[in-house]
Amino acid sequence: MPALLQTTPVVLGPEILFVDAFDSFTNNIIGLLEQCLHAHVTIVRIDDHEIGAQFPQYLRSFDAVIIGPGPGHPGNRQDVGLINKLWTLQESDILPIFGICLGFQSMCLAHGASMLRLPHPRHGIVSKISHGSTDIFANIGTFYATQYHSLHVDLGDVMPIGMPSTKCPSLIPLAWDLTDVSNGPILMGAKHVSKPFWGVQFHPESICTSKEAVQMISNWWTHAKAWSKMHQRLAVPENKDGACRLASSRRASSGGMHGLENHVAGLLHAMHGSIGTSKPLLRWAKHQHQSPSITPVALCEALGLHRDEVVVLDSQGHSFGRYSIIGIVIPGQTLKVTYKSWDRTLRYGTGSGDQATVQLDSIDQVWPILQTALDAYNPNQARSRPQTPESSDSTQERGMDTLVEGHPPQECPFWGGFMGYISYEAGLETIRVDLHESCAKTQIPDVNFAFVHRSIVIDHHTGSTYVQSLSPNDWGWILEAGRTIDALVYHTEVQHSSSLDQHELERRLKLATIKKPTEWAYRRKVLQCQDSLAVGDSYELCLTDETILSIPKLDSKPLDAWSLYKKLRRRNPAPFGAFLRLSSAVIVGSSPERFLRWDRAGHCQLRPIKGTVKKGPYMTREKAHAILNTSKERAENLMIVDLIRHDLSSVVGAENCKVSKLMTVEEYETVYQLVSVIEGQLPHDSEATGLDVLKASLPPGSMTGAPKKRSCEILRDLEKRPRGIYAGVLGYLDIGGAGDFSVVIRTTERLSAGRDIETWRISAGGAVTIQSTDQGEFLEMETKAESALSAFI
Numbered sequence: 001m002p003a004l005l006q007t008t009p010v011v012l013g014p015e016i017l018f019v020d021a022f023d024s025f026t027n028n029i030i031g032l033l034e035q036c037l038h039a040h041v042t043i044v045r046i047d048d049h050e051i052g053a054q055f056p057q058y059l060r061s062f063d064a065v066i067i068g069p070g071p072g073h074p075g076n077r078q079d080v081g082l083i084n085k086l087w088t089l090q091e092s093d094i095l096p097i098f099g100i101c102l103g104f105q106s107m108c109l110a111h112g113a114s115m116l117r118l119p120h121p122r123h124g125i126v127s128k129i130s131h132g133s134t135d136i137f138a139n140i141g142t143f144y145a146t147q148y149h150s151l152h153v154d155l156g157d158v159m160p161i162g163m164p165s166t167k168c169p170s171l172i173p174l175a176w177d178l179t180d181v182s183n184g185p186i187l188m189g190a191k192h193v194s195k196p197f198w199g200v201q202f203h204p205e206s207i208c209t210s211k212e213a214v215q216m217i218s219n220w221w222t223h224a225k226a227w228s229k230m231h232q233r234l235a236v237p238e239n240k241d242g243a244c245r246l247a248s249s250r251r252a253s254s255g256g257m258h259g260l261e262n263h264v265a266g267l268l269h270a271m272h273g274s275i276g277t278s279k280p281l282l283r284w285a286k287h288q289h290q291s292p293s294i295t296p297v298a299l300c301e302a303l304g305l306h307r308d309e310v311v312v313l314d315s316q317g318h319s320f321g322r323y324s325i326i327g328i329v330i331p332g333q334t335l336k337v338t339y340k341s342w343d344r345t346l347r348y349g350t351g352s353g354d355q356a357t358v359q360l361d362s363i364d365q366v367w368p369i370l371q372t373a374l375d376a377y378n379p380n381q382a383r384s385r386p387q388t389p390e391s392s393d394s395t396q397e398r399g400m401d402t403l404v405e406g407h408p409p410q411e412c413p414f415w416g417g418f419m420g421y422i423s424y425e426a427g428l429e430t431i432r433v434d435l436h437e438s439c440a441k442t443q444i445p446d447v448n449f450a451f452v453h454r455s456i457v458i459d460h461h462t463g464s465t466y467v468q469s470l471s472p473n474d475w476g477w478i479l480e481a482g483r484t485i486d487a488l489v490y491h492t493e494v495q496h497s498s499s500l501d502q503h504e505l506e507r508r509l510k511l512a513t514i515k516k517p518t519e520w521a522y523r524r525k526v527l528q529c530q531d532s533l534a535v536g537d538s539y540e541l542c543l544t545d546e547t548i549l550s551i552p553k554l555d556s557k558p559l560d561a562w563s564l565y566k567k568l569r570r571r572n573p574a575p576f577g578a579f580l581r582l583s584s585a586v587i588v589g590s591s592p593e594r595f596l597r598w599d600r601a602g603h604c605q606l607r608p609i610k611g612t613v614k615k616g617p618y619m620t621r622e623k624a625h626a627i628l629n630t631s632k633e634r635a636e637n638l639m640i641v642d643l644i645r646h647d648l649s650s651v652v653g654a655e656n657c658k659v660s661k662l663m664t665v666e667e668y669e670t671v672y673q674l675v676s677v678i679e680g681q682l683p684h685d686s687e688a689t690g691l692d693v694l695k696a697s698l699p700p701g702s703m704t705g706a707p708k709k710r711s712c713e714i715l716r717d718l719e720k721r722p723r724g725i726y727a728g729v730l731g732y733l734d735i736g737g738a739g740d741f742s743v744v745i746r747t748t749e750r751l752s753a754g755r756d757i758e759t760w761r762i763s764a765g766g767a768v769t770i771q772s773t774d775q776g777e778f779l780e781m782e783t784k785a786e787s788a789l790s791a792f793i
């Protein structure tokens with residue numbers, strides 16, 4: 001059985017079919033079913049025509065069906081697809097069904113209710129549900145639930161719990177939300193009068209729904225079992241093996257290498273040539289200096305790295321940042337790998353006329369290629385003993401504590417590996433969203449990595465600096481870099497970029513013309529987003545726009561991106577500062593947001609930011625806390641937390657996923673932000689890697705909205721441009737199995753470098769919810785753009 005078709009291991013509980021309407025909370029629901037019923041869940045998508053053609057037979061192998069939430073309207077055939085077939089099953093094919101949100105609405109619509117739009121849609125709103133502690137709500141007391149809906153079920157009358165209305169005699173109300181004065185009573189739960197169909201309008205799986213949701217699901221299952229017993233319905237397991245060809249809740253590491261063996265061999269060969277060995281052995285030196293002079297900027301300048309290709313991840317002395325990493329790109333030697341989503345071409349080479357171009361079927365094939373390259377150099381496979389190099393007297397040098405060949409420094413998060421970025425559009429390709437036609441013109445690659453075999457890692461907390469190389473010929477460089485570190489600490493003569501560079505930068509920036517998004521156009525797009533929210537197509541949309549800076553060339557010299565980076569670093573210090581010059585891309589960034597980090601033991605952490613308040617003379621910390629504590633900001637954050645739980649669970653399993661921080665306020669240079677932390681552990685018995693989590697989580701949920709796929713399609717049609725590196729992720733994949741990526745925001749990238757003019761872009765945006773105001777969103781977008789714009793003005 002191919003890896004993708006694996007099913008969850010527990011087989012004691014019921015066999016449940018989950019009908020997924022392309023929602024972003026599906027895996028959370030599956031986690032709930034596994035937790036309370038030990039259910040074995042198979043997912044079918046609403047557009048699966050093959051299964052649809054033999055649906056009644058297919059259903060015979062399941063004990064029950066859960067219909068999930070989703071974008072759109074239950075009356076639109078393409079929004080519900082297969083779901084409609086469940087309501088017209090012959091008497092003998094009927095089985096217990098539980099509908100959630102869209103699934104619930106579809107059940108009600110099919111049985112006589114009407115669908116209406118809520119005057120005030122409810123997305124990420126938590127409220128008290130009134131129920132009669134009966135049926136699926138038996139043994140449940142006070143119950144709070146999260147709602148994500150724009151539409152609601154109208155039964156004709158607001159009937160007491162247990163009493164059908166005259167207009168809709170087949171449906172019995174089980175719960176109402178009576179707390180919402182502006183919308184009036186909203187039906188929250190119902191069951192069919194005679195058939196085994198139940199449903200709820202709220203989201204039982206949300207992190208903010210009361211834990212009694214577990215009891216509700218168990219109650220449902222008790223009723224479902226009783227019905228099946230009474231009707232002598234038994235699932236037929238042998239039917240299933242032939243028919244089931246679907247992914248379950250758990251996605252294992254996907255293969256996708258078929259047919260690529262030659263190219264992988266070619267890439268590995270090129271890497272061996274570039275590094276000078278195929279042996280995964282790290283040479284490294286550790287320097288211990290608690291000195292403010294050791295910064296990635298100072299080191300790059302002292303080592304003369306800032307004028308060439310280089311990848312610098314700079315935590316800028318920020319209290320939320322610990323490590324800085326310099327990925328050294330040796331001209332003509334370091335291997336670079338790029339991929340473009342538009343034409344699906346992978347390219348690799350060292351830039352010295354050896355470039356290979358490979359036509360791929362899709363981005364799915366990129367990941368196993370990267371993983372194979374990383375695995376080939378994983379030093380944990382090379383069990384050689386530590387050795388001292390020939391020039392062992394160098395260990396005596398000042399501040400140099402260790403000089404080792406072999407066992408890599410376990411405490412250092414990066415030993416070597418891929419450094420670079422994955423664009424937003426590459427993320428769109430992973431979730432099968434077609435790209436906007438304007439992406440055809442993009443010159444900058446969507447996946448852009450260097451395989452860094454020479455690196456320097458600074459641990460700002462402990463004062464340790466690691467100088468590392470995978471190349472056997474690099475002891476000279478390691479010692480030389482060590483001398484430079486000492487020189488920086490002891491202020492002996494080192495090369496710094498001059499203040500002349502900064503003057504020259506200012507002179508150039510004075511000539512820049514800045515084209516910002518116009519207020520009316522942006523506000524109109526916010527309102528268009530809200531139209532999509534109002535009809536139920538999305539629960540939240542992260543709208544963005546771009547500011548373009550055109551800078552004339554002087555004396556045919558390009559803008560000094562390094563000086564620009566130094567200025568941004570001063571103006572807007574952030575824990576995920578980044579300078580990247582690699583292949584055709586130049587990026588100068590100051591992101592506050594970690595996307596995903598995982599360590600070598602498989603512990604993963606995502607840290608979405610959602611909710612922003614601008615700092616200013618009148619904005620006290622208390623006021624900011626109060627604003628960020630309002631339902632608008634919390635709803636924005638909650639939606640993304642639920643979405644990220646879903647993304648992470650798809651690889652680690654919902655039982656290995658937890659929310660360790662829910663909506664805490666963090667302070668940055670220009671803004672206060674609401675931050676949550678979602679953590680997970682890769683199961684020890686699975687082959688899944690951090691890279692699997694990364695690819696399952698793209699594009700970052702905080703930059704899309706929910707549900708992800710439909711929201712990205714809506715945003716593409718509104719924004720009509722590639723987001724490019726912005727809204728993508730930037731960081732590293734370590735050969736030892738760790739990784740760390742930030743979300744590319746508060747960043748500027750070079751768009752083009754023409755003969756006379758070069759253009760730079762700053763993109764910014766924010767999450768539009770139904771509670772947003774168009775003016776408020778415009779100001780928020782401006783505030784965020786300004787944090788990167790501060791480097792230009």
Ligand SMILES: C=C(O[C@@H]1C=C(C(=O)O)C=C[C@H]1O)C(=O)O
Binds near residue numbers: 608766
């Ligand atoms: C879209 C941006 O930021 C994103 C949106 C945020 C929000 O809506 O509050 C906060 C952080 C980011 O996830 C941006 O900086 O351009």
Ligand SMILES: NC(=O)CC[C@H](N)C(=O)O
Binds near residue numbers: 070148151535
């Ligand atoms: N979460 C959902 O399933 C939403 C259902 C529907 N699209 C609505 O907005 O009402």
